[in-house]
Amino acid sequence: MGRTKLLFFSLISTLVLVVHSGDPYLFYTWNVHYATQSPLGVPQQVILINGQFPGPVINSTTNNNVVVNVFNHLDEPLLFTWNGIQQRKNSWQEGVLGTNCPIQPGTNYTFQFQVKDQIGTYYYYPTTALHRASGGYGALVVHSRSVIPIPFDRPEADYNVLVGDWYTKGQVTLKKFLDSGRSLGRPDGVLINGKHGKGDGSDEPMFTMIPGKTYRFRMCNVGMKNSINARIQGHTMKLVEIEGSHTVQNMYDSLDVHVGQCYSVLVTADQTPRDYYFVASTRFTKEVLTTTATIRYVGGKGPASPELPPAPVGWAWSLSQFRSLRWNLTASAARPNPQGSYHYGKINISRTIKLVNSASSVDGKLRYAVNGVSHTNPETPLKLAEYFGVADKVFKYDIIKDEPAADVGNKIMIAPNVINITHRDFVEIIFENHEKSVQSWHLSGYAFFAVAIEPGVWTPEKRKNYNLIDAVSRNTIQVYPGCWAAIMTPIDNPGMWNLRSSLVERHYLGQQLYISVQSAGRSVRDEYLMPESDLLCGIVKDLPKPAPYSA
Incomplete structure (x- = not known):
């Protein structure tokens, strides 16, 4: 569909559903601006999408095609990534600097991707500069098709809960800190859906519940640095989904949600009708930062109790929580291995890659690394350099080893960090954390099996x-x-996929790498062609386009 038609539909409505002979299309038009707001009571620059912070919800259904036309009204280049959407055969739409040229100020670009064979709870956010510190994030939900049963009764309503730490200094100041060699330091507070609760009974309710009804809370940690513990005063939470997978439905008093992660829980309004607090607080920090959001029972009377339920202490509790998480193998869902038929534990491992995170100083400035290499983004996106056949002019493959040396953290090299993995290999990746803080890692383009976390x-x-x-x-x-x-x-x-620290400071200062997966036949059955509208920059800007892949 051409841009003229796209804009025509977008003018009719922010969201339009058009049924084609194939899967339906959802059209969004986003106008991205700066504005002054005070999430923690201090005026600062915040990124709004269509005047909203957080941005508008992308509500989709399995196999929908999502089209987002982004108009960049900022004074800097801009990109968005769709955190957790697998982009089957389509790393062209990943929205990170290793795959895409950024959208220049005063221009627009249209992302188009399909939520192929997925369900679940995700979010989007900006990946350029340190824009994430100014907001620009929002919920991305993929609902099950009506013909596919879900393993619980449909809730009365769905609530998106975007929770995370927040700094009162804007992204411009924070970026200067990192560029000058400083750390970001401790965040100033915690936000729930862009707001910091006063916790004194004066806040307007963020969520409402009818007595006796059950509600789904879709929680994502969209913060920059800290793990978050989430709990609801006087209520238990039934876990039903993690990042696109239905889970065994255990009950929890609270859940640790680490940076970049998303969890769905069911909560039944089975307490005395009154107000209650949704509580979010930082974990593993010397000074615990806490915020609340008010949940109001319809027809209830009385404010929430000022006594907040305590969070757990220590990471051993959190490790026990991880070990309690199990995939629901009997649930129907949009996934490549229905009914648990995909026995990953019986597949021979083709390759084991051990990744060790480290921090060090390079020329007096703080850098973070993976296996001794701190990634830097070249002017030409890695994916474009590879596609145009000029990769050797932009980066070198496999400059890190699968088994790092024992002293790998002592010295850091700054370079584009790209590893080659053979298409259709079955890979085991080990993350080793020799530091004193909790790390969080995200792999784009894939869902992986989280098989173990252990000390040592x-x-x-x-x-x-x-x-x-x-x-x-x-x-x-x-x-x-x-x-x-x-x-x-x-x-x-197949594609060029980002494996990154979800901690924004570490990601910005090099704790990431790219995985290049190339199909031997270079066939469109394995990977889509570069879109005609794709932005070009760097050394490929004026090069003729390569011959298309074979059918």
């Missing part, structure tokens, strides 16, 4: 501790201090 150093003998039956298929995993985490995934999605 990983060795092949540790595989005996893996969950090889019902580990949750997800896209983000935490790694506790002095621990390792193991994930397993089939490399079945």
Whole structure:
């Protein structure tokens, strides 16, 4: 569909549903601006999308085609990524600097992707500069098709809960901190859906519940640095979904949601009708930052109690929570392995890659690295350099080793960090955290099996501790201090995919890499062609387009 038609539909409505002979299309037009707001009581620059912070919800259904026309009214280049959407065969739409040229100020660009064979709770956010520190994020929900049963009764309503830490200094100031070699330091507070609750009974209710009814709360940690513990005063939470996978439905008093992660819980309004607090507080920090959002029972009387339920202490509790998470193998869902038929534990591992995070100083400035390499984005996006056949002029493959040296954290090299993985390999990735803070890692383009987190150093003998039956298929995993985490995934999605720290400071200062997956036949059956409208920059800007892939 051409841009003229797209704009025509977008003028009719922010969201239009058009039924084609194939899967339906959802059209959005986004106008991205700066505005002055005070999320923590201090005026600062915030990014609004269509005048909203957080941005508008993308409500889609399995296999929908989502088209988002972004008009950049900022004074800097801009990109958005769709955190957790697998972009099957389509890393062209990933929206990170390794795959896309940014949208220049005063211009627009149209993203188009399909939520193919997915359900679940996700979010989007800006990936350029340090724009994430100014907002620009929003919920992205993929509902099950009506013909596919879900493993619980449909709730009375869905509530999106975007929670995360927040700084009162704007992204311009924070970016200067990082560029000058400084750390961001401690956040100033926590927000729920862009607001900080006063917790004194004066806040307008953010959520309402009818007595006796059950509600779905879709929670994502969209913060920059801190894990968040979420709990609801006087209520328990039934876990039903993690990042696109239905789970065994355990009950929890609270849940640790690490940076970049999303959880769905069911909450029944079975308490005395009155107000209650949704409570979110930072974890693993010396000074705990807390905020609240008011939940109001319809027809209820009385304010919420000022006594907030306490959060758990220490990371051992959090590790126990991780071990309690299980994939619901009997649930129907849009996934490549229905009814638990995909026995990942019985597939031979093709390759094991161990990744060790580290921090060090380079020329007097703080940098973060993976296996001793701190990634830097070249002017030409890696994907475009590869597609145009000029990769050797932009980056080198495999400058890190699968098994890093013991002293890998002592010295850091700054360079584009790209590893080659063979299409259709089955890969085991080990994250080792030798530092004192909790880390969080996200893999774009894939859902992986989070098979283990354990204290100490990983060795092949540790595989005996893996969950090889019902580990949750997800896209983000935490790694506790002095621990390792193991994930397993089939490399079945060709493209250039970002493996990154979800902690914004670490990501910005180089703790990321790209995985290049190229199909041997260069066929459109494996990977889509570069869109005609794709933005070009760097050394490929004026080059003739390569011959298209074969059919």
